[in-house]
Amino acid sequence: MYGKKKWYIKILIIIALLLGALFPAFPILWMVLNSFKPNPEIFAWPPTWISKAFSFEPYIEIFQSPEKLRFFFNSYLISFFVVLLTLIISILAAYAFSRFEFPGKGILNAMIISVQAVPPITLLIPYLGLVVTLHLYNTYGALILTYLLFTLPYAILMMTAYMNTLPQELDEAVMIDGGSRLKALWYVLVPTSVPGLVSVGMYTFMRAWNEYLFALTLTKTNDMRTVPVGISLLMGQHAYEWNQMLAMSVMGSLPVLILFLFFQKYFIAGMTAGSVKH
Amino acid sequence: MAGNILIIIKRENINANIILSAKYNYNHLEVEVMLSIKKGMVVLVVLAVLFSMSGTGFAQDVSLEFQQWWGVELPEGELRDIVDGYTEETGIEIELLSNPYADTKDQISAGAATGTMADVVGLDGSWVYDFAVQGSIANLSKLMEADGYDDSQLSDQIRVNGSTYMIPVANFAYPMFVNMDLLKEAGVTELPKTRSEFIEAAEAVTENTDAYGWIIPLSTSTPSGIQNNFMGWLWASGGSMLENGRPNLVGNEKLIKTVEFQKTLFDKELVSPGVYAMTESDMVEEFANGRVAFMIDSLAHLTTLRRGDTDLNMAMMKVPTMDNYNGKSGIGVANWGIGVASNTEYKAESMDFIEYLMSPEVNARIAVAANAFPGNVNAEPEYEGADPLFLDAFEIYKDSYAINEFTGLPTSEQLMRVFAENLQLYLEGDYDSADEMLAVIEDEWEKAFE
Amino acid sequence: MKKIFNSFNKNGHKIEKTPYLYLSPTLILMAVLLVIPIFMVLRYSFFDNVIINNNPVFVGFQNYINVLTDDRFLIAVKNTLFFVSVSVIAHLVIGLYFAMLLNTDYLGEKTKGIFRVIYALPWMFTASVIAILWKMMYNPHGIINYLLQISNLSSANIAWLGSRSYALMAVTLINIWARYPFYMISILAGLQGISGDLYEAAAIDGATPVKRFFYITLPQLKPILISLLTLDFVWTIQQFALIWLTTGGGPISATETLSTYIYKQAFSKYQYSQASASAGIVLLICTILAIFYAKQQKART
CATH class of the missing domain: 3.40.190.10 (Periplasmic binding protein-like II)
Structure with a gap:
């Protein structure tokens, strides 16, 4: 590489990294600490770091409530299907954008971005009406289809960028050997796109896992609801169950955290797509 | 670029058979794509139907x-x-x-x-x-x-x-909750019955303890503080913000006095900080942590305040009235x-x-x-088995008349929000007089009543 | 770049259908579930008091005129401009800075991996949780004031969200915190795609690190940065939950943005038509931006 690695630069970088880490990590740490406190202590002054009444009770209460566990189950199930379908649909679409020139390509490209621009709140009533007409109200299907709309634009954009970096020769080789386009896509482009797929998958999972407004509006019974709605149900008319809310968010983000740790190698590589020049 | 050109050259060298087979491939592909898309759609529909069945269920009876x-x-x-x-x-x-x-x-x-x-x-x-x-x-x-x-x-x-x-x-009645420990610490021996006494008590608490005398949630996202915590003062002195079901704000003597009274509390810095973004539940946490001596709050909060290991020494009282008011008091519900x-x-x-x-x-x-x-x-x-404080509040309730003038008004929440925003402006000194503020609010309110 | 498969076009016009077949799942989904509701919203915006009124009357551009002449809307536009521009720029700067730090070759993969996860933490929480978390910290008796006081930076219990002068900045900071990881990760990936040869050549020429940053790193990242800025602009302009759950647009109108304005129009004043008109304006702005983006994308390929 360029220049010698000097030890003091290394120390400086580590210090900078540690200082920088305070920004993202401190609020999270504060949340985790508070989730172990009894409710009134959360607002104590001066603030307490580790509660004298340290307790796992908020966590235990969640585990003992079948209703709350159901929220987690629903969130996993919905997020799983959203990731799966987003990947399939966006691969097909990205293939079209990446390998073909066709009339309307530019318009479709712009539309995919601009349709995200309508504030969801204004869409709420017509959208709910549509979901009811399609007999999807209070179903997993409604949420899965809705989240596809949120995740597809980014997924298609990223997958297109990624496929653009893969040379055409790859798929042509298959086709020259007598394979079909779909074969080329499935056996050549998809396996080489794994990093891109993982990065899009992670993004998609987080979007689906964290969505609130439609999760609430498109469902009515608690057995169809997801973690963010479950958290809001703890915000009562008069008082909040702070510690349980915080415990639920900590628990909700743990699987995401584990997924991220597990996939992060691919994740970083996958995002490279947009930057590679052709 | 270079790669593509190369391929084109290569292609030219290969005989036409390949082009034919490519054509065949294309037709084959089209069918395949169609099939797979159809399959995908069928799967989607089946999923949707399955989900919708699991969600709703069909009841036989009512x-x-x-x-x-x-x-x-x-x-x-x-x-x-x-x-x-x-x-x-x-x-x-x-x-x-x-x-x-x-x-x-x-x-x-x-x-x-x-x-x-x-x-x-x-x-x-x-x-x-x-x-x-x-x-x-x-x-x-x-x-x-x-x-x-x-x-x-x-x-x-x-x-x-x-x-x-x-x-x-x-x-749910909205009496005034008092933190007795703070009053004791501040040397206040008697519960205030009038607004002047209230100011004195709040001053004593703010000066002699770490806590503040008064708190009022004025958040504009949930502006119910206007109904529950502000108007409570007006109603306690027999006042009203309506006349024949329509807004009566400008020149309403009791309301003007109430607005000015709140400004006094703010000007003397007797009010807990951060009330402009505060919701009712935030207020309760402040009170539960002993940082404020008085608040008007729903009796429903009693359970919240009793939970956990708080050893709050509380009392209930009537919302203090205007100094010379002797009539019956209204209590917010x-x-x-x-x-x-x-x-x-x-x-x-x-x-x-x-x-x-x-x-x-x-x-x-x-x-x-x-x-x-x-x-x-x-x-x-x-x-009988209820909290003694609840029984105290019940006595207060029976001694007063229940009132909530926002109930049944058009875009009620928006009316409260307009009031909250302008009250904040007034408290910040953006208006010269309470009546000037009330005129602006009444103008806005009238639109809803048209 | 002219695609090789285009040469097939001359063999038969049927070939034109192929890309649309691949796009059909996306197009069907979007047409049914997104274009129809958007069309309905746009239609509402030309009628008088829809949804509440069973027989709405066509009023042309009246709702748009009402919205554009509403002082409150103009305040919302001003605040949104601040909120969006500060957020987007801060996202970019912080994302870039953290990504450069994490891209160092002074540290091992494992160490960097741990820091990557820590730096991406804010991404993993739902908006309502982020809102209540920061509301807790911004409380006058919250941890931020406490830390400021024990380090002698302040002696007052500042009401960050309750003060006209701080609230907008405070809310913007929450949004910066919540969304920068998206940039950081994307830029980090972009940085790894820049060929080391470029830097080596620059080092041989004696270019300083600052010069290397401005003449190699930034230009190389440009395409990815433009995509990020476009997406972020569209997403930030409609940020609702974080603002609504912390300040509700207040105090007074200090944090009123387009999204809170539209919400109040629709669900507090029950003026769906005017809310729809406001949404139409946002859609128009974002569509113009999207067209620029698509043009820029075309120029790239």
């Missing part, structure tokens, strides 16, 4: 949906138990649907517009006018008449244009109201269910469980 936020507020399982009593009596199943309180209003709006509203809905008095005018909730007067229901047993009915649209199931969706198939059944909830015994049970006062005047709730 089943009513009851959407409310009360279940979360009551002891666990209590509401289920109460409605199960109804199923036992009538065989009509009740499905309890719950929503976070803060979203309930929007969800009812959306539900009413799309026909997904539950049969029976929990309501807040401030929503009734809008839902009634929009035709979302049914006219209960007609239903009661059809049933021959004796409505004289109801403590109140919320009417729009002369017809009842909401019946209060439980009433909020209620858990109930109404029927106008698009329900089961109007009669829904009314029957409401009558069950309003029957003296059941109503008394709800009142006791919720720390509330019953909506049926014949209900005799047994508060």
